[in-house]
Amino acid sequence: MAMRVQPGCWRLVARAKGFAVFFAGVTLCGQALADGRISIPPVERYRLKNGLRVALAPDPSLDETSVTVHYDVGSADDPPGKEGLAHLVEHLMFDGSRHVGQGDYARWIARAGGVNVNGTTSLDGTNYVATVPATGLSVVFWLESDRMGFVADRLNPQIVQTEKGLIRDEMRDKILDRNLGIVGPAGWTQLFPQGHPYGRNQLYTGLADCTLDDVRAFLRTWYSPANAVVSVAGGFDVASVHALIERYFGDLPSVEPPRRPDLPSGSGVHDVRIDAGAGIPHDIVTFMWTAPAIGEPDDAALDLAAAILSDPEGRLQRDLVRTGLAVDVSARESSWRRLSVFWISAVLADGAASEDVVRAIDRAVGDMAVVVRQEEYERARDEWFDTLMLRLETPAYRAFRLAQPWPSESPWDLNKYDDFDPAELSGAVRSNLTPDNRVIVVVHHDNRYPGQGVVLHREARQR
Amino acid sequence: MRLFGPLVALGMVSCAPAVELAVPPAAPMPAIPTDGPVAPDTPLVPPLRYEEGPPSEGFSEDADFRVSGPPLSQSLLPPQDKVHSFVFANGLHAIVVERRGFPMVAARLVIDTGSALADDVGGRRAFLLGATFLHPLERVIQTTGACSVQGCVVTSRGLSKQFGEVLARIAKLVSGVSVDASVYERRLANAARLYDQAETPLVRNIRALMFGSSDRDGEPPPPEVPTLSALEDLRNRTFVPSAATLIVVGDTTESAVRGELDKTFAGWSGPTIPRATPTEPPLPKGPRIVLSRNGAIGQLWCSIVARGPSLHARDFPAVLLLTQILGGKLDSALFHHVRESLGAAYSVGARVDWYRDASVVALTGSFDRDNAMTGARGLLNAIEAAREIEASADDLARAKTAVVAEMRHAASTDEGIAARLGAEALLGLRPEASQARPLLVQAVSAAEVRAAARRYLDPQALRVVLVGKPEFVAVAQSLGLGAPVLTDRFGRPLPPQGPAQASAPPHL
Numbered sequence: 001m002a003m004r005v006q007p008g009c010w011r012l013v014a015r016a017k018g019f020a021v022f023f024a025g026v027t028l029c030g031q032a033l034a035d036g037r038i039s040i041p042p043v044e045r046y047r048l049k050n051g052l053r054v055a056l057a058p059d060p061s062l063d064e065t066s067v068t069v070h071y072d073v074g075s076a077d078d079p080p081g082k083e084g085l086a087h088l089v090e091h092l093m094f095d096g097s098r099h100v101g102q103g104d105y106a107r108w109i110a111r112a113g114g115v116n117v118n119g120t121t122s123l124d125g126t127n128y129v130a131t132v133p134a135t136g137l138s139v140v141f142w143l144e145s146d147r148m149g150f151v152a153d154r155l156n157p158q159i160v161q162t163e164k165g166l167i168r169d170e171m172r173d174k175i176l177d178r179n180l181g182i183v184g185p186a187g188w189t190q191l192f193p194q195g196h197p198y199g200r201n202q203l204y205t206g207l208a209d210c211t212l213d214d215v216r217a218f219l220r221t222w223y224s225p226a227n228a229v230v231s232v233a234g235g236f237d238v239a240s241v242h243a244l245i246e247r248y249f250g251d252l253p254s255v256e257p258p259r260r261p262d263l264p265s266g267s268g269v270h271d272v273r274i275d276a277g278a279g280i281p282h283d284i285v286t287f288m289w290t291a292p293a294i295g296e297p298d299d300a301a302l303d304l305a306a307a308i309l310s311d312p313e314g315r316l317q318r319d320l321v322r323t324g325l326a327v328d329v330s331a332r333e334s335s336w337r338r339l340s341v342f343w344i345s346a347v348l349a350d351g352a353a354s355e356d357v358v359r360a361i362d363r364a365v366g367d368m369a370v371v372v373r374q375e376e377y378e379r380a381r382d383e384w385f386d387t388l389m390l391r392l393e394t395p396a397y398r399a400f401r402l403a404q405p406w407p408s409e410s411p412w413d414l415n416k417y418d419d420f421d422p423a424e425l426s427g428a429v430r431s432n433l434t435p436d437n438r439v440i441v442v443v444h445h446d447n448r449y450p451g452q453g454v455v456l457h458r459e460a461r462q463r
Numbered sequence: 464m465r466l467f468g469p470l471v472a473l474g475m476v477s478c479a480p481a482v483e484l485a486v487p488p489a490a491p492m493p494a495i496p497t498d499g500p501v502a503p504d505t506p507l508v509p510p511l512r513y514e515e516g517p518p519s520e521g522f523s524e525d526a527d528f529r530v531s532g533p534p535l536s537q538s539l540l541p542p543q544d545k546v547h548s549f550v551f552a553n554g555l556h557a558i559v560v561e562r563r564g565f566p567m568v569a570a571r572l573v574i575d576t577g578s579a580l581a582d583d584v585g586g587r588r589a590f591l592l593g594a595t596f597l598h599p600l601e602r603v604i605q606t607t608g609a610c611s612v613q614g615c616v617v618t619s620r621g622l623s624k625q626f627g628e629v630l631a632r633i634a635k636l637v638s639g640v641s642v643d644a645s646v647y648e649r650r651l652a653n654a655a656r657l658y659d660q661a662e663t664p665l666v667r668n669i670r671a672l673m674f675g676s677s678d679r680d681g682e683p684p685p686p687e688v689p690t691l692s693a694l695e696d697l698r699n700r701t702f703v704p705s706a707a708t709l710i711v712v713g714d715t716t717e718s719a720v721r722g723e724l725d726k727t728f729a730g731w732s733g734p735t736i737p738r739a740t741p742t743e744p745p746l747p748k749g750p751r752i753v754l755s756r757n758g759a760i761g762q763l764w765c766s767i768v769a770r771g772p773s774l775h776a777r778d779f780p781a782v783l784l785l786t787q788i789l790g791g792k793l794d795s796a797l798f799h800h801v802r803e804s805l806g807a808a809y810s811v812g813a814r815v816d817w818y819r820d821a822s823v824v825a826l827t828g829s830f831d832r833d834n835a836m837t838g839a840r841g842l843l844n845a846i847e848a849a850r851e852i853e854a855s856a857d858d859l860a861r862a863k864t865a866v867v868a869e870m871r872h873a874a875s876t877d878e879g880i881a882a883r884l885g886a887e888a889l890l891g892l893r894p895e896a897s898q899a900r901p902l903l904v905q906a907v908s909a910a911e912v913r914a915a916a917r918r919y920l921d922p923q924a925l926r927v928v929l930v931g932k933p934e935f936v937a938v939a940q941s942l943g944l945g946a947p948v949l950t951d952r953f954g955r956p957l958p959p960q961g962p963a964q965a966s967a968p969p970h971l
Contacts (some may be wrong), residue, residue, distance in 0.1 A: 038566055038622070061564025063542055063875045077508045094793070095803075098528050103803065106793035110861045111535050113868040117793060131872065136538035144534050150524060162806040165834075169762070169809035173829050177760040197507040217511035247528065253519035258509035279759040281660065312598070327656045328748060349656060386605050386621065393565050393876050 024351055040392065043402060043411040044238070048079050051226030052255035054245055055402040057411070059395070065234030066116075066395035067140045068129040070403035071149070072229075072257065073222035074318055075204075076123040076197035076338070076404065082214055084167060087121040089218050089366030091163040093128065094119065097143075102159070105143055112136030116396055123198055124337045127403065129361035134236040144230070145248035148223065152216050160212050171203055183286045183345065188440040190272045190459075191341065193264040196315070198339055225249060227257035229404040234395030263338055272439045274300025275458045277446030283348040285357045287365075287410065289438045291342045294335035295407035300416055301428035302342055306331040307380035307426070309344060315364045325352045325360055337405070342433060354442045369430040372422040381417045388414065483644040484612070498801040502551040538864040540901050546894045547717040551724050553732055554705035558894055559720045560712040560880055566623045568713035569877035572633050574706075576701045577736045584676060585667065585953055586612045586806050587658055588689055588697065594654030595647050595691070596698050597636050606632045613819060614889045615701070620878065624712035630727045633709075637702045638731040655688045664755045665764050665827070666954035668928045671954025673770055675747040703733030708888040713877040738891070743820045746770055750948040752927040756957065762833040763931040763938060764827070767842045769924045771815055771822035774890050780903040781915040782824065784814055786878050787862040788854050788912065789845055790826055791815040794861060797847045801828055807838035819890055824919060835938045839927075843942065851917040853909045867901045902919055 044056045075086045096102040109117050109130060116131045130140050161386035175185065185203055192199030232241055243344065292298045309316050309331035320326040326346040333342045344365070346357050392412060402411060410417075513605040525530075547559040580589050597608025597617055621629045689697075693838040709718050709728075713723050771782050790797035790813030801811045811828035826845065830838035854862070871878040884894055929939055929947065939947035949957040 015520070059564075062874065079508055079511060098524065100532075103799055106798070107861060110534060110792055110865045110868075111796045111866055113538055115865075115868050115872040133536070133539045133868075133871070135539065138533035141536065142529075146529065156955075162803065165806045165831075166802065166809045169829065169831055169834075172762050173810050177762055195507060200507075213513065214511065217513045220516070221509070221512045251522055253522055254513075255516060258508060258512075261507070281759065319524065322652060327653060358696070389567055389622070390605065390620070390878070393567060393878075 006446070011115045015246050017051065038389070038392075038414065040412060045227075045402075048225065048246065050250070050252055051256070052231040052249050052252070052254070053225075055229060056238060056241060057231070057395075057398045057402055058236055058238050058241075059233070059398075060235050061261040062395050063133075064115075064131050064395050065134045065137060065232060066129065066399040067137070067144070067235045068229075068231045068399040068403040070229040070231070070405075071126045071223055072124075072370060073218075074122050074124045074126055077203070077222065077260075078200070078206065079214075080200075080206075082206045082210050082303060083200055084164075084207030084399040085210045085214055085218055087167055087204065088160070088163055088207065088210055089215055089223070090119045090121045090126050090128075091167060092155060092159065092215060093147050094153055095159050095163070096154040097147040097208045098153040099146050100143060100154075105147075108139055108143055108439045110457050114140070122336070125404065126424050127400065129396060131234075134234070137232070137236060137241060138248075141244050141248040145252060148225065148249070149252045151223070152219050155212060155215060160210070160215060164207055164210065165283055167204060167207060169366065175203065183284055183441050183443055184288075186276050186443065187272075187286065187288050187441040187460040190439045191290055192276065192339065193290075195264045196339065210216065220255075222257055224257060225252050225254040229403045229405070231399045233398035233402065254328055262354060271435045273460050274439065274441045275460075276441065276443045277442050280443060280445055282350070282354075283445050284345060284441075284443045285348065285354050285361070286343060286345040286441045286443075287438055288441070289342045289433050291333060291335075291340040291432050293337055293339050298428040298432055299333075299335055299340060301420065301425050302340070302419065302432060303335070303384065304377060304380045305368065305372075305418055305425050305429050305433075306333045306342065307383050308376045309364065309368070309377065311376070314376070315368065316346070316361070319360045319364050320346055320357065323360070324349055325357050351367070354444070358440060358442070365433050369426055369433070372425040372429075374422050377420060377422045377425060381420070383415045385414070387410070391411055480641075506719050506835060517699045538867050538905075539871060540867065541871040543898060544874075544880070546898075547720075548894060549717075549721075551704070551709075551721075551728065553728065554703075554735065555724070555728055555731070556708040556888075557720060558708060558710045558884055558888070559715070559717045559722065560710075560877075560884070560894075561716055562712060562877060562880075563714050565858060565877070566714050567620060567877055568623045568626050568629055568715050569618070569620040569881045570629050570633060570709060571616060571618045571710045571881040571885040572637060573708050573710070573889050574610075574637070575706045575738055575889055576610070576614045577706060577738055579697060579701045579736070580610075580614075580961050583612050585671075589615075590661055591651060591654050591689065592659050592694055592697055592701075594657070595651045595694055595873065596702075598650055606636075609634055610769075616885060616889075618878075618881070619715075626715055626719065627726065630709075630711075630723050634727040634731065638709070638728070644691070647695075651688070651691055655771060659952070663764075664757055665766055665928060667952060668753055668930065668950055668954040669754045669766055669768050669823060669825060670749070671841075671950070672749055672753060672926045672928060673768060673821075674744060675749070678953050699733070700736065703736060704728070704731050704735070705735040706738075708885070710884045710888070712881045712884075743773065746924070749924070749926075750945070752939055752942065752944040752947045753929065753950045753954070754933070754936055754947040754956070755928065755930040755950045755952060756933055757930050757952065758932055760931060762829045762831055763839075763929060763935045764829050765835070765839045765842065765930075766827040767839075767846060768823055768825045768926050768930045769920050771824040771919050773820055773822060774817045774887070774892060774896075777914050778911065778918070780824070780900065781907050781911040782822070783866050783904060784854075784859065784862045784907055784921065785849060785912050785915050785920075786813045786815045787866050788858055789849055791862070792865055794865075796848065797826060797828070797842065800845060801838055801841040805834070805837055805841055807831075807834040807841060811838070811842075817886075817890065819954075832935075834946045835931075835935060836941055839938060843925075846868045846916070846920050850913070850920055853913045856909070859907075859909050859912065863905055863907070866904050870897075870901050870904075943950055 041059050046054050048054065074088060079087045094105055096104060112132050113136050114130045114132045116129060119126065119128045128144065132140055189200060230245060291302050308314055311317065316329045316331065320329045325348065327349050328347040331344045333340055334392055344361055346361065348354065379393055542560055544560045550556050554731060560633055583589050589612050593608055593610030597610065597615065605621065606619040607614065617633050619629045621630045772779050790811065797811045797813060801807050802809065808828040808830050813826045815822050815824045826842045828838050828842060873883055883897055887897055927942060927944055931937055935946060951957055
């Protein structure tokens, strides 16, 4: 067995004895920081013959075990006119499969002691998660393999219709009836380059036109072992899990997923301002910029910049909340695989003028493009590390993270935000958070539109 | 798997009269600008494969191991971590749970504010107390603090080698160290603005309906925001070690905690304050159904609520299971009947919240306009089914496994254990109580679950909180509980012909 060292990883180039039947290759990635802050047992990654990627993160110190099944397809892959199809398929995955009756998925999981059972659809991917005692893993694998292979067998038009209605409810529940949730759709379509799949609105306007045939075609195209990752993290016996995964997933038929077309590059906007109304209690001003994709240069620096701007004693609090312009203000970067979005959002105080808030945010960002102080960077870095620790205590986060096809140097990215020069942060702000790369959305409190989401009033390109 | 018993019955049971109502049609999805730079016919994504592929060779989709599921194992109890409990020299009660797997420590300090906030209807003074004084003094990672009418909670966490700093953060917040008064003034002013939105109108209306919108002497809450000096006086009376319990969970030892307490909490002192005596307040003589007017949401939020037992009561495990069977998880009656069969709501479920001297059982759903009546009735039908039909052995076994699994899950992280012990300390429960609870749950019979349903979910004891537009009054009337009382977001009755919310758009 030949081995060579990679950063934080041991890669076994030859097949591991005893696992040769199962694995095309095995990678073990350990993580122990140089400063000794924390050590997590190594991660094992391999592929089954049908292309299914497997990631195992055993840790005997954890009482529970979590499984994530990730499909490399998300709402950005919805065909034009069928917006909402990826999310619809996610819902239908809980409605039974060839050997699991409708409603029985939840019953089996409950009897196996499952918690945190869920499915989520993002722009990039779809995840199915569950946490069980290790004794329940065989049930999870059986259920997941049955729906990976045969979910289409139990579908019918009535089920599809019911789930379409529930997704509309979900949109109202999570977006239209939530104050900040409605801001995104108002500016979203303006933000991305022409032709970019992220640029369609996220309210699933094509859902009504999705048919059972579309669902079957989507499953046939994307829901294949070769386009999926199964990850397991927690306190489990590795040899038993090897055998169970091979048993349940090893012979599932597989097809290669299609290649995605190259995406247009550049910015989609040039300083657009949107004024809109909604039945919300306070006006909301939101700035959105497109930013580099996850793992690209400046992505991590902008994560830190968002943390600095959100600091409860930091720049935005000083300039907006303490001055009485806003009651709440936040910043974040949402990183995706093909592009990211940097947000700053302020909930205005009664009587505050949106123009003053826009100017104050502009000023705060401009200041940051000039200088970031060392102590600001260190607080942001420590916050990221501490948040990561909070998450890594749970097998659910470990399994979820391992299943994502994110670029990273090590399984947990413990060092991702170390060793930055504050000048890199101000440089990233200077390069990316520019006026010609942004959309400003001002949603006014307007009781003419109660419960109807955002209604566009006017749109202006500022240059 | 057997069919879910109560689910079968749901369609046959109704406690509400059948009334035909003219409900306006569902609103269309709102108009969002779609005329951006993306042309809809641009081939953004690969085409789907509509043609069936060739069958796979040598593959049996009906192999034995696929047809029948794997055997189920016995439900596992939460691990029993070693718990140390002692009283520090200044009267501070400390609970230490040693867990050595992950190099982190979670600490949580809870303060029983006793009777000092018993008259704080709506919890505004408590909210302001926490927001003003328990906000971290500087940017401190993962340190939070807040107060409610139940008491105050401060949490912090960090790597185990930073344990001293973790405790020092908490001590700094509660032991009276002051920052510039202008900082407190600013926080108070901001918190006063945020209070209106700090909780949803659903939560506030439920609490008003269950516990009243006036204090126990019948007095309404004072309208003015308390001054900073009044809040400082409240802080000085309540933030005292004898009323506090410090919980430390994680990679540390009892002796290490004792050593750090000497360094961080030894200087904290104060008078002893009497603990509030748990006495279950009578159910207010309010309306049986309220509609909290809210024009900002398109859906109807609906909760059917009832007062349940305190955490000290013998039948609380049965109430836990009852709630689980009704709407605890994806396999519950509400999920299948209201969501999957009726398609009436994406969000639907049941939960029980414990207060110092009582609990509240709530079945909740968010319904679109055209599903509101069906969905609200579905909630009532589920309650009626639970009262009339004993849960099947399979349903009960599954509920027990699920409830114990949640307990196990809550005990799987330092933070989860600290949260549970802290909440129970505020209710006067000792750590042994939560360790014994899984066994109590496993001993409950189906008859006891049904008895709990009959006792606590009696039709006369049920109250309904609706939040939505005034037009949903028709749905409210259809439920057979009388005409709804219109309320504001705090649960205060509105005049019958009260003014609508400001209608003129102020900016455009």
